[in-house]
Amino acid sequence: MKLDRSFYSRDTLILAKELLGKVIVHKTGEDILKGKIVETEAYLGVIDKAAHSYGGKKTKRVETMYGLPGTAYVYLIYGMYYCFNIVAKEEGVPEAVLIRAIEPIEGVNGMALYRYGKNYDELNNYQKNNLTNGPGKLSMALKIDKTLDKEDLCKDRLYLEEGQQDKFNIIETTRIGIDYAEEAKDFPYRFYIEGNPYVSKL
DNA sequence: TACGGGATCCACT
């Protein structure tokens, strides 16, 4: 079942936790790729020095974060990778959740092709274990790039659906790769599923 | 296993 707008129209920290266990679906036109979300990070805009929208900054890049909840925010990082985020809260409030890691569910061979240019059974163990366990990696595997920035997740091309209702513990800790963010680097805004092998960093 | 540097580019200043 596809998740609708009301799912995303919530407090960003709550949404970041609720997203764990949900399934991302991307219909590329060639294949259907699905992955379960196992790790997220919240970015709280105005008060959060780690967020692109810190202080209410509104530039061309971050304007997506001001859009409707349930919108994809995709940006280029370090010149070579894309990060996939989901806009939260309400229109006009620039908060979002970064998807940091997923567990491959369906279309695994397609993911291997997009990521390494090889079929899944041609990958070595290192490559199999590193298919989707990081924000740049999962974007590559799911074929998410800049053209999907501003994509509405309430449509049929890229969306989320309810996963299996399995139980898991949520670990709450600090975010990664934001050492420049002063006091904000210590905010406990990262969440992941305890024990899941696809989490990027324990 | 852990650390360090290089790749590569566009929005922002």
Add this chain to the structure above:
DNA sequence: GTGGATCCCGTAT
């Protein structure tokens, strides 16, 4: 002109 919400590979332990 600068630098980042990253990844990968080489080198060292």
